[in-house]
Amino acid sequence: MSINRYTLTQLDSILPGRINVFIGCASYEARCLSIPSALDPQKVGVALIAHNKNLVKHVGANAEKLAGRFGTACIPVEIDSGNPLQTADAIAHGLSKSCRNGGTYFVDITTFTHESLLILLKLLKERVTASCKVLIGYAGAADYDPNRKGATKWLSSGVADVRSVLGYAGQILPSRKSHLVILVGFEHERAAKLIETFEPSRISLGHGMAGTATNAKHQAATDSFHKLVFDMAARYAPVESFEFSCSDPWDSKRAILERMKAYPDCNVTVAPMNTKLSTVGCALAALEDERVQVCYAQAMRYNYESYSVPGDSCYLFELPELITPKTE
DSSP, rough: OOEEEEEEEHHHHOOOOOOHHHHHHHHGGGGGGGGHHHHGGGGEEEEEEEEEEEGGGHHHHHHHHHHHGGGGEEEEEEOOOOOOHHHHHHHHHHHHOSSSSOEEEEETTSSSSSHHHHHHHHHHHOBBBOOOOOOOOEEEEEEEEESSSSGHHHSSSEEEEEEEEETTTOOOTTSSSSEEEEEEOHHHHHHHHHHHHOOSEEEEEEETTTTTTTSSSGHHHHHHHHHHHHHHTTTOOEEEEEEEOOOOHHHHHHHHHHHHHHSEEEEEEEOOOOOOHHHHHHHHHHHHOOTTTEEEEEEEEEEETEEEEEEEEEEEEEOGOOOBBOOO
C-alpha cells in the first residue's frame, strides 16, 4: 500500500469525481477546515460532520462553518469525548443513514480524537462492503503550540480517565504478564499516566523515525518528549525503544506487530499517542491480530487557544483493509 502527500490546492483535482460520503470532525483546531475547504462541496453526496457536544463552547464555531460548507448534504453527528458508548452510537446512527449503496467514502481523520477515530474505523469495517472505496485524508500541521519551543510545548494537561477503546478489547489472560506499547508523541503527561495505571511488566516506547514526521520541525520536540517518557518509564519496568513511521500507517502496524513478537507470552496493550496516521496503523494491527488491546488516556484539558497551526499539505491513501469482501 502507498500513501501520497499533496498540497491542499491539488486535492480536489486528485480525488475521484464523486464522493458519496464525506466524514469529518469539527474541532477547536482550524485544521478541521483544511480538507473540507479544499473540496468542491458539489461533489459530496452526504457529509457526516461529527462534533463533541461536551466541547461545544470550543468547537461550535467550526461546526457551523462545516455545516455551511456542505449545506443540505450535511448530517451533524453529536459525539462525546468523555462517553465512548454515546460516541459509538452516534457514529453508527450517522453511518446507517449513509452507508447504503456503495461508492466512495472519504474520511478526513485530521481532528478526530485518537479514541473516536479508532471507533469510527471499527464501525466502518463492519459496514463498508466490496462495492465501496475508502479514502483517508489527513491535513498536517505547520506547527503545534507555536508560541513555545521544544519540551515546553503542550497540547493537553491532566488525565481524566484511562480506558480500553471500545471495540479493541483484545485478548487479555490474567495468567500472563503485561506488555505496554506506546507510540510516543507530544503528550508525555498522558503517556506517564498510562504507565502508572497499567503497571506493566514490560514497556516498549515507539519513537518517530527520523524523516517521517509530518513536519520536520516536529522532530526535535518529539525527541525531547520521548526521552522524558523513557526516563520516567524506566522506574516502573524494563523499557525498550523502537522506531516507527509517523506518516505511514502500514509501517506503524508492522512496528507494533514486531514488538508483540518480541514477547509472545505477554498480554499486549497499545496506546497510539502520535499522529493520526500512526493511529490508523494501530487499528490495522488490531484488525490483523485480535490479541491487541488498544487503550486511551482522556485528557482533562486541551490547549484550545493554541493547539496547532494549519499546514498547506495533506496525506491521501486508500484503506482496503476496511472493505468486507463479498461472500459467495
